[in-house]
Amino acid sequence: MTETQRKIGLFVCLITIVLAVLDTQIVSAVTVPIVRDLDPGHGIDKIPWLLSAFSLASAAMLPLYGRLCDTLGAKPVFLGALGAFLSGSALCGAAPSIGWLIASRAVQGVGAGGLMSVTMVVIAQLAAPGRNNTKGAGTGGIVAGGGIAVGPWVGGLLADHTSWRWAFYVNLPLGIAALATGAVVLKLPRPTTGRAIDFTGAALAAAFSTALLLVTEWGGKQYAWTSPQIIGLTLASAATLGLFLRRQFTAAEPILPPALFRIRELRLGFAIQGLMGAAMTGAIYCVLVYLQLVRGTTSSSAGLYLIPMAAGIMAVGLATGRLTARGWSERTFVVSGSLVGTAAYLLLATTGTHTSVWQLRAAMLLIGLGFGQLLGQLIQLVQQEAPRHQLGVATTAIRFFQTLGGALGATLFGTLLSRLYDGPGDVGSLAALHGADRATGVTAYVSALDVVFLCGAALMALCLLLALRLPKPRLTRGEKRAGVEVGMGAR
Numbered sequence: 001m002t003e004t005q006r007k008i009g010l011f012v013c014l015i016t017i018v019l020a021v022l023d024t025q026i027v028s029a030v031t032v033p034i035v036r037d038l039d040p041g042h043g044i045d046k047i048p049w050l051l052s053a054f055s056l057a058s059a060a061m062l063p064l065y066g067r068l069c070d071t072l073g074a075k076p077v078f079l080g081a082l083g084a085f086l087s088g089s090a091l092c093g094a095a096p097s098i099g100w101l102i103a104s105r106a107v108q109g110v111g112a113g114g115l116m117s118v119t120m121v122v123i124a125q126l127a128a129p130g131r132n133n134t135k136g137a138g139t140g141g142i143v144a145g146g147g148i149a150v151g152p153w154v155g156g157l158l159a160d161h162t163s164w165r166w167a168f169y170v171n172l173p174l175g176i177a178a179l180a181t182g183a184v185v186l187k188l189p190r191p192t193t194g195r196a197i198d199f200t201g202a203a204l205a206a207a208f209s210t211a212l213l214l215v216t217e218w219g220g221k222q223y224a225w226t227s228p229q230i231i232g233l234t235l236a237s238a239a240t241l242g243l244f245l246r247r248q249f250t251a252a253e254p255i256l257p258p259a260l261f262r263i264r265e266l267r268l269g270f271a272i273q274g275l276m277g278a279a280m281t282g283a284i285y286c287v288l289v290y291l292q293l294v295r296g297t298t299s300s301s302a303g304l305y306l307i308p309m310a311a312g313i314m315a316v317g318l319a320t321g322r323l324t325a326r327g328w329s330e331r332t333f334v335v336s337g338s339l340v341g342t343a344a345y346l347l348l349a350t351t352g353t354h355t356s357v358w359q360l361r362a363a364m365l366l367i368g369l370g371f372g373q374l375l376g377q378l379i380q381l382v383q384q385e386a387p388r389h390q391l392g393v394a395t396t397a398i399r400f401f402q403t404l405g406g407a408l409g410a411t412l413f414g415t416l417l418s419r420l421y422d423g424p425g426d427v428g429s430l431a432a433l434h435g436a437d438r439a440t441g442v443t444a445y446v447s448a449l450d451v452v453f454l455c456g457a458a459l460m461a462l463c464l465l466l467a468l469r470l471p472k473p474r475l476t477r478g479e480k481r482a483g484v485e486v487g488m489g490a491r
Contacts (some may be wrong), residue, residue, distance in 0.1 A: 008185045070393055078114065
């Protein structure tokens with residue numbers, strides 16, 4: 001590829017990241033118009049499926065996307081994932097019923113599973129031999145941070161001034177342009193020898209992640225933790241996990257090769273990414289609930305507190321690309337990000353009933369600065385150390401662990417908060433309390449929340465300990481990147 005083609009290819013990748021980040025944010029903002037239009041009587045009960053169908057399908061596809069990249073090459077898988085996402089978007093926009101819309105969201109999620117994961121493989125392979133992809137990864141961080149900030153605003157704008165269907169149709173112009181341009185411009189390395197695809201392992205991974213995510217989505221909400229539904233899903237997730245692990249040790253070409261975990265950087269990177277996913281999701285969840293229950297902030301106004309976090313992610317994306325080009329290692333940023341994330345949680349643990357909103361914004365900015373370093377640099381670390389013929393599997397694996405960690409984090413933080421709360425009623429009834437009962441409930445809630453934040457700080461401290469165990473870099477980036485085309489041809 002020429003330098004111009006590489007720049008165009010990077011721009012195509014950034015468009016797909018925008019689509020992936022914006023979609024969930026936009027759709028969350030238009031659920032009320034959707035229900036009012038498609039099923040005003042009973043549609044509100046189906047909204048959880050509208051949101052979870054997308055995330056379930058996306059997570060279930062991640063392991064398979066990695067193996068497809070290593071078997072077929074990143075370009076056809078990237079274009080296929082984008083095509084599936086656009087097809088799902090068109091079907092969602094044309095949905096005549098809520099059931100159609102939920103099914104179409106699952107199709108959209110199948111494609112979205114590849115938009116962030118396979119896109120990062122493409123960005124890694126866009127770098128010229130002997131050069132690194134820090135610029136692309138840094139720009140990706142900026143775009144992702146911007147998407148977090150403007151997503152709710154775009155969704156509200158579409159809900160207020162257009163039909164909710166444009167929340168899905170808005171994906172089509174940019175997506176079609178990216179699909180056509182990528183098909184023409186991208187010329188990526190491809191495997192010189194074909195490999196078998198372990199569809200049985202992929203199905204078991206999908207079954208495990210789906211059952212686990214349903215437990216986290218439904219447990220303590222739609223169903224009690226001791227209900228037959230949750231117990232059955234928990235047993236199903238444990239059984240499918242056992243079968244999946246057994247399959248990985250016996251299959252000729254496992255979907256998630258155990259050999260990857262023998263590489264110290266990958267083993268630690270996967271663990272840190274999972275813990276970071278839990279901590280980041282838990283922080284966002286707890287702060288937003290605090291603002292609404294304790295401070296009486298509306299849902300839309302509470303979402304504005306994510307802007308400092310997005311600004312932190314964008315600032316890190318801008319800075320790390322330049323600093324890594326000057327010789328800073330991924331290990332340095334992973335250690336620094338874990339340390340800043342720990343400090344952010346400790347600051348949140350001082351939250352009281354009348355804490356300054358500027359202190360909350362400062363804490364969210366620290367979260368963005370800390371987690372922004374982890375999000376970008378962990379993927380680069382894994383890509384640098386993974387065997388070249390398993391680049392796709394390694395990249396999608398780290399996204400898979402982040403997804404599972406995020407789902408578990410929201411559930412564990414929410415459950416811990418409910419168990420620690422020692423006030424009138426329960427956490428869910430706090431908003432309905434008045435007078436002395438409300439004052440007592442708010443005090444009890446904030447006390448419980450501070451303990452939860454301290455647990456989050458402990459989680460980030462564990463990330464820091466793992467980060468310190470990462471080996472110091474032995475090779476320069478030029479030496480590492482020089483091997484990216486070993487055993488590969490050009491499309």
